Amino acid sequence: MSSASTPDDDSLLDDFLEQRGHETATWERNYNKKQCPECSGLHDVDATDCGVCGWSP
Template sequence: MASAPSPDDDLFDQFLSARGHDSEPTRWEESYNKKQCPDCGGLHEDDARTCSVCGWRPETRR
C-alpha cells in the first residue's frame, strides 16, 4: 500500500542530491512525439506503461 511522502523522505532526498545522486522518480523520456525508455531507448506509443523491449517501468513515489 502506498503512503504519502513524509518530511523524512524530503530530508533523505536532499541528502542524496547533495552527494550527486538522483532522487527523483525515473520517468519516460520523449523522442519524436513518443515515449522513450530511459534504460534501452526503445520508442513506444503514449499509452505504454511498460517497455516492451526491456520490461522497464516508471518508478512511482511512495
C-alpha cells in the same frame, strides 16, 4: 480548475523526491513517442511499460 498534473508539477515533485534520495526515472520523449530511459526503446504515448526490456516507471 483542473487537478491534473502538469509537467511543471511533475518536475517540482521530482526535485522534491530527488533531494530526499529517491530515484525519479521517467519516460523520455522523442517526437510523439515515449523513449525508455533504460534501453532507449520507442513506444506509443499510452505505453505503461517497455516492450523491449520490461522497464516501467
